[in-house]
Amino acid sequence: ASMASTPVRNKSFSTVNSDDIIYFKKILGEKGVVEEEEKLDDANTDWLRKYKGSSKLMLQPRSTQEVSQILHYCNSRCLAVVPQGGNTGLVGGSIPVFDEVIINLRSMNNILSFDKVSGILVCEAGCILENLISFLDNEGFIMPLDLGAKGSCQIGGNVSTNAGGLRLIRYGSLHGSVLGLEAVLANGTVLDMLGTLRKDNTGYDLKHLFIGSEGSLGIVTKVSILTPPKLSSVNLAFLACKDYTSCQKLLSAAKTKLGEILSAFEFLDINAMDLVLKHLDGLRDPLPSSKHNFYILIETTGSTESHDKEKLEAFLLQSIESGLLTDGVLAQDINQASAFWRIREGIPEALMKAGAVYKYDLSLPPEKMYDLVEEMRGCLGAEANVVAYGHLGDGNLHLNISTRQYDDSILTKIEPFVYEWTSKHRGSISAEHGLGLMKANKIHYSKSLETVQLMADIKKLLDPNGILNPYKVLPTSVLPQRGE
């Protein structure tokens, strides 16, 4: 009931037969070919438990060569495929819509090299983000991205979604930190773009096509990424504001007063705070003396503890005196810091526990952002809990509408309203999660006709049979059927 327009299966795709299985077992071995119902059930279901495919086959290649052989074969047989990483995507992009073959990268999880001087890490696409974070920690470095799904998501999935996360305000997007990658095209061609150079202006920078294209143009098999050094002084403040205007002013002030040490600026509203405290175990309100309308997490990262503390404390004091802040607390140690982060990072999980959730991931002008939340509350009244949080420092609102169960009458009150509102303010209907299945047909709210047409032309050039992640990212209407 949650999906207004479900696509129809493209008839030009074949169905997996026993000869296909024999071939895949020959190249991947028994272990690389998964047909067990339980494993397939997990791989067919997305993190939100909102979308469900019916694939009978998951392949787990161990090398680029194997990915290439798989794709070459699938392309010649016209078998559709879904590239899959940690399956933490939030737009239904990582699971099959029908019987597409799942190609999961989990067995390609080797770190290939790390240069301690430049901080450049080269690894396979199936490395789990948290494992990379731990590996780098031992080397005195950090990943330029961090997100709540780190324990399951893979770097290949992060690159393919151009994941943003909690540190983007400081280290920028993956379009900046990914220095190179290797990708396999639909016909099995391996594209070696695995450069490790900071500067390389030789022709079109094609790696960018694969960053954020959600598995629709190729399978990312290796990544080279620039990692920042781990700095010794990290501080985290959990703060409260009385209204949204104060949050915004606090952001401007943080940018000018904290400058180069600012490394995160996240917000959650009272609805998000109440939800996490209610549904997640072992969390305590860091500011228990009273309730606040808005909460902000500010993290600083720098190289000199005394300097950073002085700066941060002066900033906080000023903000309290000027009335921007109504309350706040600094994490006293690493445990307290992770407890504060757990509140922010735990919101998606708390929303899942609360029932059904309609998720919107929007880029909006910060001064307009919260108007939408309030308008939405006005529209829905007591029917739903409208929860807002996100990467305020990046102009990225996560607008979540939590209800007991999915209900089309609620959906019609939300869509197309949210998309039209976003489009009217020249925002993006997908700031960081991608379009996947959920928003493939909504791309025009954020992109012009000409732009979408060029995307379709590129898709056709790289994947003429359309076998890579069909029904996702682009509207089916702009893509030719086979033979057209």
Ligand code: FAD
């Ligand atoms: P999957 O979910 O498996 O796949 C995502 C998409 O990428 C699919 O379209 C898939 O086909 C494609 N894909 C995966 N691997 C490859 C590959 N090797 N080659 C080509 N295509 C591939 N996102 C953010 O941007 N910021 C956040 O802060 C954030 N926080 C999250 C918190 C939670 C608790 C959860 C559940 C999700 C969050 N996400 C966030 C969403 C999600 O995009 C990221 O978790 C992550 O980038 C997805 O990686 P994955 O390995 O799980 O990819």
Ligand code: MLT
């Ligand atoms: C987050 O910032 O928590 C993630 O993008 C997940 C979500 O939007 O729920």
Ligand code: ZN
């Ligand atoms: Zn996010």
